[in-house]
Amino acid sequence: MWDKEYVWHPFTQMKTYRREKPLIIERGEGSYLYDVEGNKYLDGYSSLWVNVHGHNHPELNEALIQQAGKIAHSTLLGAANVPSILLAKKLVEITPKGLTKVFYSDSGSTSVEIALKMAYQYWQLKDPIRYAGKKNKFISLREAYHGDTIGSVSVGGMETFHHIFKPLLFERLEAPAPYTYRLTENNDAEACKMLCLKALDTMLREHHEEIAGLIIEPLVQGAAGMITAPDGFLRGVRELCTRYNVLMIADEVAVGFGRTGTLFACEQENVEPDFLCVAKGLTAGYLPLAATLVREEIYEAFLGEPEELRTFFHGHTYTGNQLACAVALKNIELIEREKLIDSLVAKIECLAQNLEKFHTLPHVGDVRQRGMMVGIELVQDKDSKKTFPMHMQVEHNVILHARQNGAIIRPLGPVIVLMPILSMSLEELEQLTDITYEAIKTVTAQAYASCR
Numbered sequence: 001m002w003d004k005e006y007v008w009h010p011f012t013q014m015k016t017y018r019r020e021k022p023l024i025i026e027r028g029e030g031s032y033l034y035d036v037e038g039n040k041y042l043d044g045y046s047s048l049w050v051n052v053h054g055h056n057h058p059e060l061n062e063a064l065i066q067q068a069g070k071i072a073h074s075t076l077l078g079a080a081n082v083p084s085i086l087l088a089k090k091l092v093e094i095t096p097k098g099l100t101k102v103f104y105s106d107s108g109s110t111s112v113e114i115a116l117k118m119a120y121q122y123w124q125l126k127d128p129i130r131y132a133g134k135k136n137k138f139i140s141l142r143e144a145y146h147g148d149t150i151g152s153v154s155v156g157g158m159e160t161f162h163h164i165f166k167p168l169l170f171e172r173l174e175a176p177a178p179y180t181y182r183l184t185e186n187n188d189a190e191a192c193k194m195l196c197l198k199a200l201d202t203m204l205r206e207h208h209e210e211i212a213g214l215i216i217e218p219l220v221q222g223a224a225g226m227i228t229a230p231d232g233f234l235r236g237v238r239e240l241c242t243r244y245n246v247l248m249i250a251d252e253v254a255v256g257f258g259r260t261g262t263l264f265a266c267e268q269e270n271v272e273p274d275f276l277c278v279a280k281g282l283t284a285g286y287l288p289l290a291a292t293l294v295r296e297e298i299y300e301a302f303l304g305e306p307e308e309l310r311t312f313f314h315g316h317t318y319t320g321n322q323l324a325c326a327v328a329l330k331n332i333e334l335i336e337r338e339k340l341i342d343s344l345v346a347k348i349e350c351l352a353q354n355l356e357k358f359h360t361l362p363h364v365g366d367v368r369q370r371g372m373m374v375g376i377e378l379v380q381d382k383d384s385k386k387t388f389p390m391h392m393q394v395e396h397n398v399i400l401h402a403r404q405n406g407a408i409i410r411p412l413g414p415v416i417v418l419m420p421i422l423s424m425s426l427e428e429l430e431q432l433t434d435i436t437y438e439a440i441k442t443v444t445a446q447a448y449a450s451c452r
C-alpha cells in the first residue's frame with residue numbers, strides 16, 4: 001500500500017495506523033463519503049468540521065470553475081483581487097458588530113497567529129512607553145485548542161498535544177475551563193460558571209498589566225472534547241476583558257458558520273470581540289482559507305508613514321487566494337439563500353431527542369450538545385467518572401464499529417464527537433445517532449467485561 005509506504009498522517013500514531021486497513025476516500029456526494037472500494041459512509045464529522053452544504057455541491061463546484069476560468073491566484077501583497085474584496089465586505093456585514101477589517105490567511109492556526117501578533121503589536125504601537133515590557137502575555141483556558149503552529153500552541157492548554165513543546169513556547173496564563181461535568185458534582189452549570197469567572201477575575205486583577213489579550217473558543221471548546229460553556233460565561237468573559245483593558249480574541253474557527261445554531265457563536269450572548277478568527281466552515285469544506293477580523297481602532301493603530309515601521313509585517317504567499325475567496329462567497333450566498341440557519345432549529349431539536357437515549361447507557365458519563373456540535377463522554381463507571389485505560393482503545397473501537405455500519409465519526413480522548421454536515425436531513429441525523437448509539441453500547445459493554 002502506497003499510503004502506508006509514503007504518507008505520514010496528522011495526529012496519527014503511524015505504528016498502529018499501519019496495522020489497520022486504511023480508509024481511502026475517493027469521492028463524496030451530499031452527506032456521504034465513498035471509499036475506493038465503493039463503500040458508502042455518512043460523514044458524521046463534516047470531514048473534520050469543515051463541510052457545510054454537503055460534498056460535490058453543484059453550485060460550489062460551479063463557483064470554483066468560474067473563478068478558475070478567470071484566474072486562480074494573484075498576490076494580496078500590495079495589490080488586490082476581486083473575490084477577496086467582495087468577501088471581506090461580506091464578512092464585515094455578517095460578523096458581530098464592531099469588526100471592520102479583514103486580514104486573510106490559510107488556516108485556523110494562522111488566523112490565530114495573526115490575532116496574537118496584532119494584539120501584541122497594538123499595545124506597543126498605542127503607547128510604547130507605558131507598555132514597554134508589558135502586555136506581552138496571553139490568557140487562554142485550560143484544555144484550549146487554537147491550532148498547531150508554535151504561536152497557537154503557546155496559547156494551547158491540552159497537555160497531551162502541547163506538553164512536549166513547552167520549552168519552545170511563549171508565556172501564557174491559564175484560566176479554568178468551564179468543564180461542568182468534571183468541575184462540579186452534579187452538572188451544576190451555574191456554579192461552574194461562577195467558579196470560572198471568579199478565577200478569571202482574580203487572575204486579571206493581578207496580571208492585567210502583563211496581558212495583551214485573552215483568547216477563547218466561544219460557547220464550545222471543540223478539540224478539548226466539546227466542552228460546552230454554561231449560559232452567560234462568554235458574556236462574563238467579555239465584560240472582564242473590557243473591565244481590565246485586555247483584548248478579546250474570539251476563535252470561531254470551529255464554532256463559526258452555523259455550527260452552534262447561529263451564524264457565529266458570539267451572537268448568542270451578544271458579544272462583540274476585538275478579534276474574530278474564522279476558517280474551517282468559511283469555504284464550506286472546499287479550500288483552505290482563513291480570516292482574522294479586527295475592530296477599527298486596532299487597524300488604525302497600525303497606520304503611519306512607512307519609515308515609522310507601524311506596518312503589520314506578516315503575510316502568507318497564498319493570502320486572499322481567489323479560488324478560495326470565490327467559493328467562500330458562494331458558501332455565504334447559499335447559507336443566506338437557503339435559510340440554512342433557520343433550518344437548523346429542527347435539526348438541533350432532532351439531535352437532542354435522539355441523544356436522550358444515550359444517557360441510559362452505563363458507560364456514557366456526559367452528553368454535551370450545542371447546536372450541531374455533540375460530545376459523548378465515555379467512562380468506565382458513572383460514579384467515579386473514570387475513563388477507560390488508553391491502551392484498551394475503546395474510543396477507537398467505537399469508531400471502527402460505526403464505520404462498519406456506515407458512518408464516519410472521530411473521538412477526542414474519551415469523547416465521541418458528532419459533527420454532522422449542516423445540510424444533513426433529519427433522517428440522516430437519526431441514522432447517524434443510531435449507528436453511534438449501537439457502536440458505543442456494543443463496544444463499551446465488551447470493554448467493561450474485559451477489564452473487570
Ligand SMILES: *Cc1c(COP(=O)(O)O)cnc(C)c1O
Nearest residue numbers: 107108109145146147222253254
Ligand atoms: C481546528 C481549529 C484551529 C486550527 O485550524 P487549522 O485550520 O487546523 O489550522 C484553531 N482553533 C480552533 C478552535 C479549531 O477548532
